[in-house]
Amino acid sequence: MTQGQGRAWIRRILVVGAMLLTLAFLAEVGTAATAEYRLSRELRAAAGLADDPEVTVGGFPYLTSGGRHSKLTIAVPAEIDGRNARLEAEFADVTIPGGLLPTFTPDTPIRAGHVESRVRLDQKTVGRYMDIVDLQVHTPAPKRPGAGSPADGYVKASKGIVLTGTVPLPTSADPKRTVLISVAADFSAIGDAIAVRATGIYTGPEDHAKADLLPGEEPTVLARFTHTLPAMALPFGVRPTGARGENADVVLLGEADGVTVTPGAFHRSLP
Incomplete structure (x- = not known):
């Protein structure tokens, strides 16, 4: 050859x-x-x-x-x-x-x-449940170098979620007064439902909205951002074990x- x-x-x-x-x-x-x-x-x-x-x-x-x-x-x-x-x-x-x-x-x-x-809800849907039509959900990345990069995928957390939206705060002088404001909130599962509990006005480093509140208005704002959503069935009948924010979504999950x-x-x- x-x-x-x-x-x-x-x-x-x-x-x-x-x-x-x-x-x-x-x-x-x-x-x-x-x-x-x-x-x-x-x-x-x-x-x-x-x-x-x-x-x-x-x-x-x-x-x-x-x-x-x-x-x-x-x-x-x-x-x-x-x-x-x-x-x-x-x-x-x-x-x-x-x-x-x-x-x-x-x-x-x-x-x-x-x-x-999981049942995943986007921020617009959660806002409709809470009657805050412009609701924005922001899940802060963990405090470590490089956290929150695209390689991390979804940023997940159950506590310290930043919620931003417009809520009514009428006064006698301005019955139609509203404010755009951000709060920190925690998510949890109560039975088959997502529970949202606002824990305070947000003042941290993440993008947020500031507003000048009148004395005594903070409890009213926190109450507006505190809500338990309707019960939802997870795929395959798995029982819920928690709820969390994932980027701009709110998730009910069970394992x-x-x-x-x-x-x-x-x-x-x-x-």
Whole structure:
């Protein structure tokens, strides 16, 4: 074999190898996408949703997973109590029966070592619940170098959330008086509801609105920013364990270990 022929064989081997890798990659992606699509469609049908949920099966490679995956995430816009929300569930150490291309039914068991279930509300929706139409929610980043960068994703906290909005403070001289002001607030879960408790007028370093209050008006302002939202059902019936701010969102969440859920239980209204 001449040197030129040897090089030609090497090129053929490389081409064949690249083709096999491409086929394997396409099979990997296609199989995982089919499983995600099937679960998404079943979740939509079972919960009567207007949109297909975003479903992502984590872990690589899918083709040799045997139905066991490191992560499964589900998210979909929904309407709760006539207002916009986002339903989310994030599973770890997941087992899905049915092999590479499982067919889901309302009763298909999905087992997981851990689940975090969430109802996410944007600041506009929370403002409507609280009757503060221009409400802004700001979750301060932790006090450490580089905190709050895009690499951190959502900035999460339950205490010291900055709420800014316009509230009425009428006086005899000005019955229509309003003020734009910021308060610090804590979030918690009371039963199935998000509780917002204003703890003081905010004067810290984060962006905020200042206002000149008259003597005795601070309690009135704090009361306007203190509110318990209506009860909400978390995906898969997980019981709430807390509430927090995540960037400009307000989240009701619940966590549980060693769970088995079914698509039919993705979202049901509270009794």
